[in-house]
Amino acid sequence: MATTPLVDQYGRPISSRSLKKEQADVNVQAVHRSSSLHPATGLTPPRLARILRDSIDGDPELYLALAEDMEERNEHYAGVLGTRKRQVSSLEITVEAVSDDAADIRDADLVREIVERDVFRDELFDILDAIGKGFSATEILWDTSEGDWRPKAFKWRDPRWFRFDHDNPEMLLLRAPGGDEPLNAFGWITHFGKAKSGLPIRGGLARGAAWAFLFKSFTMKDWAIFCEAYGQPLRLGKYGAGATDEDKKKLLQAVASIGSDYAAIVPDSMLIEFVQAKLSGSHDLYEQRANWLDQQTSKLVLGQTQTTDATAGGFATSKVHDGVREDIEQADCRQISATLNRDLVKPLIGLNYGPRRKYPIIKIGRPDEVDVKQLVENVAKLVPLGLKVGMSTMRDKIGLPDPDEDEELLVPTSATKQDPAEDEEDQDPDPDEQQDKPSKARAFRSLPAQRPPDAYDRAIDGILEDEGWVPLVGPIIEGLEEELADATSIDEARAMFQRRLEALGVTALADKLAQASFAARVSGEVGEDVD
Structure with missing residues (x-):
């Protein structure tokens, strides 16, 4: 019987040989000059517009470099973007088996083995870099030393090493020394942060935050000039009519030294006066403008401002929010879960056990509020009546892992004592009631009294x-x-x-x-x- 071949989401067959070596190796890294790109320096509105336009036309390198600069130079943008990524990467990660079949449970246990690694949440944080830049490319470094396939690491790769295919704007290509090349099938986790509909390169938050970043940089520069000009009194040096050029030079140097060294010496014939600046306008305009721009960035990234900006009644209203607005958090969780199920679960199971009709499912998010006590009581009542409940489903609901093969198990025992009154009733039952009202002991043992x-x-x-x-x-x-x-x-x-x-x-x-x-x-x- 012919076996179903392994293919990726684009229908490309899998080459196990290519997966055993890094695709973005030192040769690829050597040809990039990413460290020398800092487009935020001297950024102007016309230049920003050109950078954004070029990223759509097929050359996103400068835009991606700008997005990196923004995280380094704008503390507020870095803070709220980091909050959004950390909130998702710290949520509960569960793996659901397709069924209670032994093979399906084995598949799910293999996936759990990977996502329960200590470093997986940090790797997940790197994958979520797509929220800001629109996409992220994480290379899977496979280890086959023990005869099976295990990811030994998930390596974040600089997004400036990639561009989108001209004919397929949703397919990433690696900028290699010999020209752009497709990413190895089953070798990459490519995540797209879909903040809006459209091309992946336009889906990141950095595009919207770029304009606030630009205008805030102008505001901060003007504010610094204002503080330097009016934040300290004017230092006025006076010299007599007979002062020589050398005397004037010394006086100017002394006035300048007072501004930086707070110390200077001048002859008795010279005089230095401090003239207090008298401001007629409002000098807090710069702060208000910077804060307003930060609030717009908070709305863009977190969907709210109460947990990041000081506003009237902010403490009370911030209790409603948990860093990221709930609908945004849920959307991020759905997107990253779908990516991991496509680019991690399918390769992991396929390379080790072959293709499946259905694969285990990774779910990231806050757990549903389940009344465990009520759930257990309902199942205990309904199972004796014929309700079929999977053991793995119940374990997932109440938060218990599957037991190990050699682990000691808790089992029901016939020696469990019943209430004395119930024992007395069971010993001398009423024949008429016995037909319609079995004792609790028999109901939970699912065994009729034998006589x-x-x-x-x-x-x-x-x-x-x-x-x-x-x-x-x-x-x-x-x-x-x-x-x-x-x-x-x-x-x-x-x-x-x-x-x-x-x-x-x-x-x-x-x-x-x-x-x-x-x-x-x-x-x-x-x-x-x-x-």
Whole structure:
């Protein structure tokens, strides 16, 4: 029987040979001059517009370098972007098996082995670099030294090493020494931070934050000039009519030294005065403008401002927010989970066990609020009635891992003591109630009480085997289902039963029950099959 070949999301076959070496190796790194690109220096509105336009036309290198500069030079943007990435990367990570089949559970355990590594959350933080820049490319370094495939590391690669394919603007290409080349199938985790619809390069937050970054840099520069010019008094040096050029030079040097060294010496014939600056305008305009631009950045990245900016009533309203607005957090979790299921789970299972019709699922996010006590009580009541519940599903719901093969297990025991009152009831049960109301002990063990049938049991069985009772209750049940279907209230249904019971041949039914009771009593008198 032919086996299904392994292919990636683009339908390309897998080359195991190419996966055993780094694609973005030292040769690729050597050809890039990324460290020398700092477009934030001397940035102007026309230059920013050109950088953004070029990134759409196929050359995103300067735009990606600018996005990196923004995180280094704008503390607020770096803070809120880091908050958004850290919040997602710190949430609970769960792995769900496709079913309780042994092979499916083995697949899920393999994925758990990878995501439970100590460094995985830091690697996840790097993958989320796509939130700011629009995409991230993380190379999977595979280890096959022990005969199977295990990722030994997930390496973040500088986004400036990549560009998008001209014919397929959603496919990344690596800028290699010999020209652009496709990424190895099953060798990369490519994540797209989709903040808006459109091309992946336009989906990152850095595009929107770039304009606030530019205008804030102008504001900060003007603010610095203002503080230098008006933040300290004017130093005015005066010299006499007979001062020489050398005297004037010394006086100027002394005035300048006071501004930096706070010390200077001048002759008695010279005078230095300090003139206090008198400001007629509002000098807090720069701070207000910088804060307003920061608030717009907070809205862009976090969806709110209360947890980052000091506003009236901010403490009370910030209690509603948890760093990142809930809908944004959920969207990030859905996107990163889908990426990991495509670029990590499928390669990991496929390379080790072959292709699957369905694969385990990684889910990242806050766990659903589950009332564990109520869940366990409901399952304990419904399983004896026939409800089928998977063990792995229940373990996931209550937060318990699958037990190891050699681990000691908790098991139910028949030695568990019941309430004394319940034990007494079980020892001497009422025969009539025993048929309709089994004890709690038997219900939870799902095992009926074992005893030989007595005269009462045989009497009841005899009635059931003797079909002579059928015509006695026929008037009650004949056509009852159709009549109840037309009932519009419980009172109407009760009246229907009352009419049918009145028409029942009660005398004949009572005679039948009396015969059975008398037969059981006679058997009891002679000691037949009585416990």
